[in-house]
Amino acid sequence: MTTxxxxxLLEVHGNDIYRFCVYIMQNRENAEDLYQDTxxxxxxxxxxxxxxxxxxxxxxxxxxxxxxNFFRKEKRKNEKxxxxxxxxxxxxxxxxxxQASAEDSALKTALKKAVSELKEKYRVPIVLYYYxxxxxxSISAIMKLPQGTVKSRLHKARELLAEKLxxxxxxxx
Numbered sequence: 001m002t003t004x005x006x007x008x009l010l011e012v013h014g015n016d017i018y019r020f021c022v023y024i025m026q027n028r029e030n031a032e033d034l035y036q037d038t039x040x041x042x043x044x045x046x047x048x049x050x051x052x053x054x055x056x057x058x059x060x061x062x063x064x065x066x067x068x069n070f071f072r073k074e075k076r077k078n079e080k081x082x083x084x085x086x087x088x089x090x091x092x093x094x095x096x097x098x099q100a101s102a103e104d105s106a107l108k109t110a111l112k113k114a115v116s117e118l119k120e121k122y123r124v125p126i127v128l129y130y131y132x133x134x135x136x137x138s139i140s141a142i143m144k145l146p147q148g149t150v151k152s153r154l155h156k157a158r159e160l161l162a163e164k165l166x167x168x169x170x171x172x173x
Contacts, residue, residue: 001046009049010039013056016132017063023127024067026116034070038063054138061142064124071120107170114164122157125150 001009018035025031041062042049049055115126128134128142136154140147165171 001049001051005051006043006046006049009051009055009059013059014039016056017059020060020127020132021063021067023131024063024120024124025070030070034063034066037066041066057134057138057142060128060132061144064143067120067124107165110165110168110170111161114161114168117164118157118160122153122160125153126157126161129154 017038018031021031021034021038022028025034038059042059045062049058115123118126124143125139128139129136134142136147136150139145139150143150145153
């Protein structure tokens with residue numbers, strides 16, 4: 001892949017990759033670091049990117065792997081992760097399937113907060129499925145997990161979100 005082809009790839013998919021980094025990291029500074037690391041790693045491995053396949057999926061899988069490394073390092077340091085900045089969480093779109101059922105702003109806010117509080121292994125598939133509109137097979141490829149694992153994590157994440165919303169007083173079945 002030429003440098004020009006790589007630049008075009010970033011021009012087309014860069015914003016989506018950056019938004020994904022923001023959702024996963026929940027902190028603009030860490031998201032920018034993850035995005036830069038993703039771009040650098042992908043550039044170093046540019047010959048592995050096949051433009052006729054799904055290059056966006058490849059870039060997302062690089063970001064997921066690097067985010068796993070980040071969270072693993074943070075866990076080892078035994079530091080508490082920074083809570084999401086309110087202005088970043090406000091950028092979560094309200095037009096996804098999960099959020100479309102939200103009838104009022106309080107429920108939308110509670111849902112955004114609940115998603116941000118999920119463990120990474122549940123938050124990543126939820127963000128990819130509902131925000132990124134990826135199917136199970138695509139998420140499986142991005143996360144390098146079996147499809148059954150992705151399905152079970154989505155199921156568990158939905159249960160956790162429903163439980164959290166119920167505790168917050170949003171019991172709409």
